Amino acid sequence: MRMHRLSVLVALMCAVAVMFALGSCGKKSKSRAPEPPKAEELKSFRLNTMNGVLAANASIDEAQSADSTSKGALRIEAPGTGMTVKLVQTGPLNVDNCILIYRATFRCKELSGRAYLLMTIHFPDGLETMARGSEQAILGSVPWVTEDITFTLEKGKKPDNVTLGLVTEGTGSVWVNDVKLLKRPKPAF
Secondary structure (H helix, E strand, O other): OHHHHHHHHHHHHHHHHHHHHHHHOOOOOOOOOOOOOOOEEEEEEOOOOOOOOOOOOEEEEOOOOOOOOOOOEEEEEEEOOOEEEEEEEOOOOOOOOEEEEEEEEEEEEEEEEEEEEEEEEEOOOOOEEEEEOHHHOEEEEEEEEEEEEEEEEOOOOOOOEEEEEEEEOOEEEEEEEEEEEEEEEOOOO
């Protein structure tokens, strides 16, 4: 008799667990943040040739690449002092009231200081502002990583140029590949 009661109790507990699991299927959790809208690509630079590259202290390293589709990556030798490397410029952009996203894939080898992304946004009135990715800095010897930095453009503020670059500190080598400028709508509040 005791064994029968135990079997009934286990069966009831299993039924309750199944009903709970089925009842929560398809329901969205209230604690989840909504996914941000997809980002739209504005400009893309593979950086496997020197075409359009602004940095005079850079070269193409054909033995390096962030993926198998690219043949080469831009190599920068950090001289030991802090250095801002201007990689590419976009020219005028017909965008405003959005979030600009600078995305790049980069790596370093034996870098004694940090390396991080820098986006400089220039406006027709001469005003210039920057977004730095110092929180996502890499140092030492790091394999390929992809990082983003963002800047929020206000309504009516259309940049006439965006410079996508990199800051290096210390000595060592940094490679950059697959640089993109994207835009995403500002979240509605």
